[in-house]
Amino acid sequence: MYATIDQIVTEGGFAVRAVCEILGVSRSGFYIWRDETETNREREDRALVPLVCEVFWRHKRRYGARRIAEELKDRGKSCGVARVAKLLKNQGLRAIQPKSFKPKTTDSRHTLGYSANVLLNRAGPTQINEVWVADISVPQKRRERWEFGLPQSACRSRLQTTMSGCG
Numbered sequence: 001m002y003a004t005i006d007q008i009v010t011e012g013g014f015a016v017r018a019v020c021e022i023l024g025v026s027r028s029g030f031y032i033w034r035d036e037t038e039t040n041r042e043r044e045d046r047a048l049v050p051l052v053c054e055v056f057w058r059h060k061r062r063y064g065a066r067r068i069a070e071e072l073k074d075r076g077k078s079c080g081v082a083r084v085a086k087l088l089k090n091q092g093l094r095a096i097q098p099k100s101f102k103p104k105t106t107d108s109r110h111t112l113g114y115s116a117n118v119l120l121n122r123a124g125p126t127q128i129n130e131v132w133v134a135d136i137s138v139p140q141k142r143r144e145r146w147e148f149g150l151p152q153s154a155c156r157s158r159l160q161t162t163m164s165g166c167g
Contacts, residue, residue, distance in 0.1 A: 001025060002033040045087060048072075048079060052087050056095075064088075064095035 005019050020027045055068045063071070065085035072079045088094070125131040
């Protein structure tokens with residue numbers, strides 16, 4: 001807006017007061033804009049922008065404000081994280097966020113083979129601690145409460161019926 005007023009005043013020969021009054025802009029704001037000089041901070045920011053962009057692109061958009069600030073510090077250009085974040089935002093740069101780590105606990109496509117069921121062709125247990133059975137499963141959350149299901153296998157039911165006769 002102020003650049004337009006400046007152009008109208010210089011080329012058209014109109015008074016600043018009249019142009020500002022017609023456009024509804026304060027004269028003091030126009031004069032502040034016209035007489036404004038670049039501050040030291042703005043000069044430093046202008047000098048830092050190419051460095052920040054260079055680090056950002058050299059690391060293939062993986063470095064955010066914290067890492068860039070550390071690298072600039074290592075280069076001797078001390079700069080705070082918030083300042084680097086502001087410069088990145090002003091340039092429209094944003095680091096790529098990695099996907100969260102999702103552990104894979106089961107590889108069902110391996111070529112190692114599977115363990116045989118050694119209890120399948122065996123007679124039922126005759127004493128305590130002769131056969132142990134375990135299950136690794138993830139409990140399902142249903143209706144805002146946890147439900148833990150216990151496996152009901154043939155071995156377990158045979159163990160219960162056999163153990164009831166043991167003394």
